Amino acid sequence: MKISVRVHEVYDNENSKVKGLASAALGGQFAVNGIKIVEGKKGLFVTMPSKLNDNGEYVDMFFPITKDSRMQLNNAVLKAYELKLEEIANGEAQAEDNEQSDDVGEDFEEIPDDLGINMP
Numbered sequence: 001m002k003i004s005v006r007v008h009e010v011y012d013n014e015n016s017k018v019k020g021l022a023s024a025a026l027g028g029q030f031a032v033n034g035i036k037i038v039e040g041k042k043g044l045f046v047t048m049p050s051k052l053n054d055n056g057e058y059v060d061m062f063f064p065i066t067k068d069s070r071m072q073l074n075n076a077v078l079k080a081y082e083l084k085l086e087e088i089a090n091g092e093a094q095a096e097d098n099e100q101s102d103d104v105g106e107d108f109e110e111i112p113d114d115l116g117i118n119m120p
Contacts, residue, residue, distance in 0.1 A: 001027045003073060005080035007037075010088060019044065020084070022077050032062050037081045044081070046074045 009021040020037035034049030050058040064070035 001069070001072070003027075003076040005076045007077075007080050007084040010081075010084055020081050022080060024073060024077065026073075035077055037077065044078055046077045 004025040005022055006024075007020050007022045011019055017039050018036050019039050022035040022037060023031060023033045024035060025031050032049065036047045038045055038047055048060040048063050050060050053059050064073055
């Protein structure tokens with residue numbers, strides 16, 4: 001499945017474990033917003049959008065159901081995050097990349113191939 005990822009925000013706050021926010025388009029059919037890039041004890045990892053349930057627990061609102069699909073999505077998000085960090089380091093980050101659109105369709109229609117990661 002083709003996965004296109006856009007990293008919208010990169011945070012440089014030592015007090016926060018959240019290092020970035022991303023969105024992904026899956027197979028050109030579905031979009032997922034609110035993906036977090038988080039710094040853990042073993043390095044960076046990806047968390048899916050979640051909500052608080054009646055028991056006070058956070059439950060993922062979207063999640064891959066196979067190990068392979070989870071690995072593909074995680075790898076695509078982390079690779080896009082690495083590229084975004086390189087863009088920032090090289091002064092190439094564009095102001096429009098930091099804006100989030102309320103319209104998911106518009107957000108993904110405008111993803112240039114050179115800013116996102118496309119996984120076959």
